[in-house]
Each structure stands twice: as C-alpha cells, then as structure tokens.
Amino acid sequence: MILAGTTTSAGENSREMFESLLKRTHQQAFHLALRLTGSRTDAEDLVQEAFLRAYRFFHRYDPSLPFTSWLYRIMTNAYIDDIRRRGKLKTSSLDEPHPETGSTWDFPDESASPERLVMTSEMEAEIQEGLNRMTPDFRVAVLLADIEGFSYEEVASIMKTSIGTVRSRIHRGRKQLRSFLVKAKPEKYKGMLE
Amino acid sequence: MNCNFVESRLAAYIDGELDGVDMLRVRSHVSDCRQCAFELDSLREVKSMLGNLPARKPADDFELRLLNAIQSEDSRTVRVARGFTFRFGWSGMAVAAAAAVCAVVVFSFNRHDESNVATAPPAVAPREGFERDQIYFQASSPLSQGVTVSYEGISSNR
Ligand SMILES: [Zn+2]
Numbered sequence: 001m002i003l004a005g006t007t008t009s010a011g012e013n014s015r016e017m018f019e020s021l022l023k024r025t026h027q028q029a030f031h032l033a034l035r036l037t038g039s040r041t042d043a044e045d046l047v048q049e050a051f052l053r054a055y056r057f058f059h060r061y062d063p064s065l066p067f068t069s070w071l072y073r074i075m076t077n078a079y080i081d082d083i084r085r086r087g088k089l090k091t092s093s094l095d096e097p098h099p100e101t102g103s104t105w106d107f108p109d110e111s112a113s114p115e116r117l118v119m120t121s122e123m124e125a126e127i128q129e130g131l132n133r134m135t136p137d138f139r140v141a142v143l144l145a146d147i148e149g150f151s152y153e154e155v156a157s158i159m160k161t162s163i164g165t166v167r168s169r170i171h172r173g174r175k176q177l178r179s180f181l182v183k184a185k186p187e188k189y190k191g192m193l194e
Numbered sequence: 195m196n197c198n199f200v201e202s203r204l205a206a207y208i209d210g211e212l213d214g215v216d217m218l219r220v221r222s223h224v225s226d227c228r229q230c231a232f233e234l235d236s237l238r239e240v241k242s243m244l245g246n247l248p249a250r251k252p253a254d255d256f257e258l259r260l261l262n263a264i265q266s267e268d269s270r271t272v273r274v275a276r277g278f279t280f281r282f283g284w285s286g287m288a289v290a291a292a293a294a295v296c297a298v299v300v301f302s303f304n305r306h307d308e309s310n311v312a313t314a315p316p317a318v319a320p321r322e323g324f325e326r327d328q329i330y331f332q333a334s335s336p337l338s339q340g341v342t343v344s345y346e347g348i349s350s351n352r
Contacts, residue, residue: 015268019261026260030252044256048263055264057336077337119246127243145209146244152211163211171205174240192236194229 018058021067022051028148029071035143036079038132046082050075072148073158076140083136130180138173141166197223200230204237 026047033043033050053074054061061070131139137159144155145166155166181189200223206212207220224231 011268015264019264022260022264023257026257027251030256031249034250035247040250040252044252044259047252047256048260051260052263052267053336055267060336074336119243119248123243124247127247142244146241147247152206152209167203167206167211170209171202174205174237174244177244178236178240192239194232 014058018055025068025071026051028068029075032072032143032147033075033079035128035131035147036076036139038128046075046079049078053078068148069150069154069158072144073160076144076158080136080140126181126185127177129184130177133180134173134176138169138176141169142173142177145170197227197230200224200227201233204230204234205241208234208238208241 029047029050030043033046034040037043037046050071054071061067131143134142140159141155144150144158145152150158152163152166152170155170156163159166178189178192182193200220203212203216203220207217212220224234
C-alpha cells in the first residue's frame with residue numbers, strides 16, 4: 001500500500017530544507033556518533049539511520065526548537081535501542097584492563113598532577129576506550145553535556161528523562177571514565193584519585 | 195553539610211547546574227574540606243579531557259552518501275505528509291473496496307442460486323476519522339523502529 005511516484009512542490013520544499021539542515025549538522029552529528037559508538041563505521045551507520053528517521057518524520061519537527069536537539073534525540077534513541085537489542089547493556093568490562101591499552105606506554109612526567117595531562121593520540125584512544133565501557137545511558141548524557149555542551153535541561157529533554165536523572169548519569173559516567181583510566185594506566189592517571 | 199551531600203553534587207557544581215543556595219553550600223564546603231576539594235579538581239579534569247577530545251570528521255563522501263540515502267528514501271515512498279496523495283489514495287481504496295464487493299456479488303450470482311448471495315461478505319467501508327499517517331505508519335514516531343504499512347497497531351498509537 002506504499003504509494004510510489006508523485007512529488008508535490010511542498011515535498012520539494014521540505015526536502016530542500018531538510019538537505020540544508022543535513023549539510024549543516026552531519027559533521028557534528030558524526031563526531032557525537034563516533035564518541036558514542038567508538039567506531040567510524042558504526043558512527044556512519046548511526047548517523048545515516050538518524051537522518052533517515054528524521055526525514056521520514058520531518059513533518060513532525062517543530063522548527064522553533066533546534067534541529068540538532070531533535071536529531072540527537074532520534075540518534076541517541078536509535079543507539080540505545082540497538083544496544084538493548086544486542087543485549088550489550090553491561091558495564092562489567094570496566095573492571096577488565098583493555099587488551100590493547102596494556103601498560104606499554106610510559107609517561108612518567110605526566111603522572112604527578114592531572115592538570116598537566118596534555119591530550120595525545122594515545123590519550124584520546126584511552127578516553128575513547130573508557131567511553132566504550134561506560135554504561136550507555138551515562139555515556140549519552142556525558143557526551144551530550146561535555147562534547148555538545150548541552151545544559152542538563154536540554155539533555156533531559158533529549159533523553160526524555162528528569163534533570164535529576166541527568167545529573168546522576170553525568171556524575172556517575174565521569175566517575176566510571178576516571179576509574180577506567182586509573183585502572184588501565186595507573187602510572188599515568190593515578191593522580192586523579194587520592 | 196556533609197561530604198556525601200557535596201560529593202553527589204560536584205558534577206552539577208562544575209557544570210553550573212546547581213541553584214544558588216546549593217552552589218554556595220558546595221563552595222563553602224570545598225574551601226574547608228581537602229578531600230572534597232581534591233575530588234572537585236579531579237572531576238573537573240575528567241570533564242576537560244572530554245571537552246578537549248579532537249573533533250573527528252567523517253569521510254569526504256559522507257555528506258553525498260547521506261543525501262543519496264535521503265533521495266532513495268524519497269523515491270521509495272511518497273511520504274505521508276502529502277495530504278493530496280493520501281486523499282487520492284483513500285478514495286481510490288474506497289473505489290477498489292466497492293469494486294471488490296461488486297465482484298463478490300457478481301461472482302456469487304454467477305455461481306450460486308440467490309439464497310447464497312446473502313452470505314456474501316458485507317461491504318467494509320473505510321472507517322472515517324483516521325489520520326492518514328495512522329494508516330501508513332505503524333511506527334508513529336521517529337523514536338521507534340522502521341516503517342510498517344499495516345492496520346495493526348493503529349489504536350495503540352494514539
Ligand atoms: Zn567533604
């Protein structure tokens with residue numbers, strides 16, 4: 001019963017509008033998706049799925065709200081759905097050292113004070129690994145706040161939850177990341193714990 | 195003001211998400227409590243590490259691939275927002291339904307005597323008052339999975 005064919009001028013207009021929003025937001029959406037999934041391929045798939053869903057329901061988009069808030073709601077929902085479907089909602093791996101981030105790197109001069117840590121590509125990989133092992137709901141909240149700079153109220157609206165829950169997820173998520181880093185690379189990050 | 199109360203609010207304190215009273219409470223506590231002050235610095239560092247992650251860009255052709263995906267979505271389905279198409283579709287369906295009933299009746303006349311005509315299925319007229327997207331989309335929201343063309347699930351959507 002799907003009707004194929006005709007395109008009205010109203011349809012053309014909304015497609016033009018959608019395409020212009022897509023062009024403006026897809027890079028940022030990719031970066032968020034990359035940090036969420038930890039993989040470029042998964043990030044591209046997730047962003048494409050989010051844009052397709054957004055396009056199908058573009059007639060429901062309220063233009064008085066930022067497009068990215070709406071898009072990220074769709075994207076993070078698709079992401080959490082996917083994880084639940086695959087039964088990956090576990091955090092126990094936080095306690096296991098990552099096979100690839102063993103203890104081969106040594107940055108003795110950086111261990112004394114956390115303020116002096118400078119972002120290196122190794123560090124980016126370690127933080128990403130910590131994100132990958134974070135509880136998914138915490139990861140979404142932390143990334144929306146710390147990568148995208150959304151307020152707790154905006155995160156709550158995107159995640160359809162209360163501000164209190166957002167506050168707790170962000171707090172616990174950041175602590176999970178810190179625990180992972182300290183366990184994975186104690187010589188580098190132990191200064192972050194007393 | 196105990197350490198547990200303060201500790202549970204440190205992230206919100208860092209993010210400027212506490213109300214004025216709690217903000218002052220936490221500030222005053224960490225100025226006196228070495229342990230909470232350390233925790234505050236450490237959690238601040240976690241936040242800044244995340245904020246300093248370099249922005250990674252997608253492949254050069256990613257935008258084009260997205261636009262193509264949108265285009266093929268468009269040619270696959272006339273989206274439900276187009277009321278004209280829908281109304282045409284519905285009246286077309288009504289005509290088709292009426293034609294089907296006629297066919298059944300004619301078919302019955304041809305094959306059976308008149309007493310059997312009474313058992314022909316009743317004409318089922320399309321119910322009025324449905325919104326068009328209820329008919330075409332089982333998933334009524336971009337937050338749910340996929341698109342299914344089906345009558346099932348209509349009532350659960352509203
Ligand atoms: Zn304290």
